[in-house]
Structure formats: C-alpha cells, structure tokens
Amino acid sequence: MEGSKILRNAKLIKDNSNTQKRHYVRHKTHAEENVPLRFELFILDDGQQKIEVREETKVPNTTVFTFNKEDHTLGNLISQRLLKYDYITFSAYKVPHPLFATFELRVTTDGSITPKDAVVRCCKDVIQDLSKVSMSFQGEWLNQKIIEEGQRDAEVRDQGNY
Structure with missing residues (x-):
C-alpha cells in the first residue's frame, strides 16, 4: 500500500x-x-403474529405459547406471575436463541381453567399492576416537583427578593 x-x-x-x-x-x-x-427486535415481520399457540399433546392441560419480538423481561414477568395462581401446576419460559427476540412459555393447569385463559387473566392482572405502579410513580413525581417549587419559593422569600 x-x-x-x-x-x-x-x-x-x-x-x-x-x-x-x-x-x-x-x-x-x-x-x-x-x-x-x-x-x-420489536417490529413484527409481514404476516407474523405476536403470539402463536401450540397445544401440547403429550401432557394434558398444557399449551406452549411463542411470543414473537419479546424478550426475557416479559417472559420472566408472565411466567413468575402465573406461578402465583393456585390452578397453575407448571409455568416456565425459554429463549430458543439469544439473538432472536422470541421466547416460548409453557403453561400447565390443573384442568379447572385452560392455559390460554390463565395467560389472558395473568396479562390483565399484570397490566393492572403496572397501571398502579405508573399512577404511584406519577403521583410521587408530582409531589417531588411541588416540594422543589416550594423550597425555591421559600429561598426567594428568605432572601427578600420577592
């Protein structure tokens, strides 16, 4: 060269x-x-569904859900939340490949409710909990802003520059 x-x-x-x-x-x-x-990692391909459902034939009351364009965050959240319900006998997720934003959630119930209904109920509960957290956070944020404004006003008053 x-x-x-x-x-x-x-x-x-x-x-x-x-x-x-x-x-x-x-x-x-x-x-x-x-x-x-x-x-x-988050935009679905043409014709791709967000969730694919596959019934497990070897184990009764078991369904495998494939969540496309999602990662460990949602997988762990749903899987752990499902385990809190009495009618869930098994719930776990796996990520088939680390470079692809997809996870598989396997859910087994005691038969009193279908796995699909259990996952839907779980997602609704998670959304409700996250709404509460969001409202609480926004309330605390607003309170902190009010406190800071009050402190600034007090400093201005103390300096006699009002």
Missing part, C-alpha cells in the same frame, strides 16, 4: 501536503456481524 501504513486499528494516511492524518477504523467482530438490527 503506497502512501499509507496500518498501525493497530488506525490507518496512517499521507496526503499531498505531506501531513499525516489518522483515521480510526473499527472492525466488527464476528459476533457483532450476526446481531440483528435494533428495530428487528
């Missing part, structure tokens, strides 16, 4: 004015090249 040398991860380039400039070139590792683009 005429007029240039490669030093570690930097290219040393000579131009016409005899000055040297360094351009840092970052090479992707093999693992980084296989990582899907960020938007592929």
